[in-house]
């Protein structure tokens with residue numbers, strides 16, 4: 001198919017494929033547009049999992065579940081009646097977590113998780129369960145910190161794979177933990193793990209060089225906390241949609257689906273930022289971006 005043989009995915013192709021993954025809204029049942037889980041939140045951070053989950057829901061998933069700490073759960077529930085919030089993010093609830101994981105389309109791990117040993121170990125167990133269930137995962141924030149403490153936990157993760165979304169600092173931590181030049185660092189975990197390195201330029205690395213790209217422009221200089229959480233949640237929804245789309249006849253590939261989903265989420269986050277910045281200038285905060293999701297979505301994905 002043309003978009004696979006082309007060699008390099010042009011920005012125009014990526015934009016067209018991002019539109020193609022948006023599912024039809026007619027005659028659907030609840031759940032058809034996705035069930036996304038966000039695992040994160042802690043005593044310190046209740047905002048991060050909220051931003052991620054709200055973004056996944058507003059972008060278009062039908063059901064979004066947060067699995068969080070007992071302390072963060074009531075706070076997040078009070079932020080939003082639209083989210084389903086479980087207070088099971090502890091070892092004693094492992095079996096309940098596994099039951100929830102089974103019904104999810106994509107699992108987003110990390111926003112606001114914190115760095116307590118107990119939570120980090122729990123995340124390793126969650127990743128192992130996701131591996132056995134062949135669940136696609138997005139790992140961000142403290143999920144990436146956990147990964148850097150047990151870098152092999154994702155080795156040879158099966159299809160439909162994993163997307164990592166480090167900022168520059170988090171990428172540096174992963175590179176240090178890999179500590180090998182055997183392959184480019186972003187291919188360390190095998191063919192089904194792709195990476196978005198965020199920053200002034202967003203760069204997507206997959207195991208298929210032809211699906212890699214970088215993006216800059218749009219957005220703003222305002223770096224208010226929480227923008228990465230918005231991206232990770234949106235990516236959960238786009239990843240699910242991309243995996244379920246026939247992006248190229250006779251050529252569906254995990255790496256192409258990941259590349260397109262990452263492009264959609266990266267572009268979408270910058271567009272939310274652009275619109276929020278126009279209204280709020282340097283006083284813009286991540287919550288202002290949540291209010292621009294519809295405008296940004298329309299701008300990028302309506303046909």
Ligand SMILES: NC(=O)C1=CN([C@@H]2O[C@H](COP(=O)(O)OP(=O)(O)OC[C@H]3O[C@@H](n4cnc5c(N)ncnc54)[C@H](OP(=O)(O)O)[C@@H]3O)[C@@H](O)[C@H]2O)[C@@H](O)CC1
Pocket residue numbers: 044045046047048049110111112113114141142169225226228229
């Ligand atoms: N509203 C919420 O609930 C939000 C919550 N959030 C959640 O916060 C959690 C932490 O995530 P984050 O990425 O913000 O890590 P952050 O604590 O800044 O630093 C971590 C480490 O990096 C280091 N470090 C820092 N700056 C550095 C530098 N320039 N160059 C080098 N090093 C630097 C720093 O070192 P230190 O400052 O101690 O020397 C520290 O050890 C995460 O769960 C995320 O989801 C966010 O999503 C935002 C919204």
Ligand SMILES: Nc1ncnc2c1ncn2[C@@H]1O[C@H](COP(=O)(O)OP(=O)(O)OP(=O)(O)O)[C@@H](O)[C@H]1O
Pocket residue numbers: 141166167168198199200201202218219220221223224225226227228229230231266269270
């Ligand atoms: N210098 C920059 N110029 C423009 N956009 C940027 C810049 N740095 C990051 N971004 C954009 O901001 C968004 C979030 O990336 P960022 O690197 O801030 O994530 P993060 O540090 O994980 O965020 P969080 O505060 O949620 O933890 C992405 O869409 C990214 O493209």
